[in-house]
Amino acid sequence: MSEQTVLPPKEVLEHVVDVHCHPTDAGDISDDVMNNLHIKICAMATHSNDQQRVSDLATRFPDNVIPCFGPVKIFHPWWYHEISLFNPPPPKEDHYRSLFLPKDAAPKKQEEFEALLPVLPEPRSLDEVLELVRSKLLAHPTAMLGEVGLDRSFRIGYQPYPSPPPRKLSPFITPIQHQLAILEAQFALAVELKRNISMHSVASQQITLDLMARMKEKHGAAWRAISIDMHSCGLSLESWKSLEANYTNVFLSLSTVINSRSDNHILLIRNCAEDRLLAESDYNSAEKCTSQTWTILETIAQIRGWPLETSWEDGELPEEEWGVVRRLERNWKRFAEGNHPELQPRKSRRLRKQHEHYPSDESEAE
Template identity: 50%
Template sequence: MESLPEQVLRHIVDVHCHPTDAPSISAESMERLKITVCAMSTHKADQSLVRDLATSYPTKVVPCFGYHPWFTHTISVGLRSSKYEHYRELLLGDKDSSPETISAFDELLPLLPEPMTLDEVILDLRRNFASFSSTTAMLGEVGLDRGFRVAFDYHAFPRRLSPFTIPLEHQLTILEAQIDLAVELGRNVSLHSVKCPLATVDLLNKLKIKHGPRWERIRIDIHSCSMNPQVWTALQKGHTNAFLSLSTVINSRSNNMKALITACSSNRILIESDFNDIDVCTERCIEMLKIVADVKAWSTEESWLEGVPESDWGVVRRLEANWKAFRDGGEKL
């Protein structure tokens, strides 16, 4: 992958990546990093890892605190119950189960953690946000995923999946509570949405009515957006605070990637790596940047000059302006 000079790289923002997921992260790799990255957390154990990374590299890392839909089964939304009762009710429900399903549940249960309560999750997020200003920390990664199945061991490779999915209503309850906190604190959101575009749109419409003018204070980024271009067009018309970001690791699998770039307003598009190896994030972002430049017919800066008129901006300047509008929220838009 052809790189870009350091003076250009300093203006690129990877709006969604997972560097604390990789054992390869090191002081040397962080020193080599020339772009800015938004580091996502996803479950209980990595909230502190993201916080520590951002504290160590405040000019390079935007910390993002949140609980990913893949781990929402570990959160109880009601009164605290026993581990068995929580997971049995959530994963098995009231339906008659086959012997194979019961056997899978019996194998999975000892591998699952004691559930947290939703109140504990919100308190944890509130504490982390208190350590960072509204422009230096956001909510993420949170969202909805209709297709995910709970893994027997998430960190194993290859990952063996159980037959159990997490009910969408359970995911929605946890997501809404997290976004409610983001609205209260004026925090932007990196949102995961897989195989549930209508549920995502319905929730955003509900939150817009629920929070009124405060909804416009925050920005929502649909990360690695895989929505139909027509769905996205309607969403960006209905929500002036909605952005999308794209990654080659996810979006290059889709036939509608270029149509989605075309449909997205030029001031609402962002780029990301969605990668866990910090040494590869820059390369993945440059890949996506050049695809956006090609589709939008924007030039790519090969050097950096100050005072360039907007009419002569290339893709890096345009994406940087989009990031600043996203980062700064309603007051600056």
């Protein structure tokens, strides 16, 4: 937010939802900060120690905070390598060697693996992690699963996380099949508990399209009962339009901090169906969540030609008079409620397009 930008009054902000942020990254948040927040936030747990902070924040401020549990330190694709598909997990070296070091690996790769291994933690079983997240979701009836997803560009660092930059990166990326096995198990949990999802997808466009097709076929109507938000969406317009056309439960959210790095966000905003757009800050400071969400709302309003509310009128307004806040509030309610309709027959003819190849992804942060 520039120094010239002025936030609207409280009666407008109370209708704004930041659908993806990380406010507890820096630790506990004071009551004063939360009392001045005014907007509603979807707070993502960022690492294993952060789960309780998110839980506590949602307990203290249930009207402002929708907790989202992964946690990222285990469930975000950047750390999927720490999860074993076996219960109990195999010995540490065997686990990581199976992920990163094929039998015919060059000597250089072996050296790099030996340098990385001491930094890596003991693996945890997927069963254990799923039960951990299940317990958090059940403790918070409105909680979402997030953030989870796929990332084919993130390289594992030689320094333990978190460590101050610059972090030296190894050449190792978690194999996509391992990521998919973990992500599909998470999706099954979300379907079972009927919880919405905040999804990260980087350098995985075609894989994401194929995944959505499998989930739709596997879970049927139960898949449409939940909503999926493509957070800080970096998909190409073609990929997004395929998701939009083929799945009534997939939404798109954008953030200034991530998406403004490329003009692709302008195409997405301009061409996304009006009822699928959401806004987020993707910020790690509760003090900045409001201003960062407001900046993307300003961008959406400008690109779509919608008014930007500076005051709030209660009661019904003709839809043609709605501003960006009122329109995205309606979208959030649809997202939160789930239970999306089946595709209309006129759209079903486009299903064959979902397996087309699309350009590579833009980058996305957490």
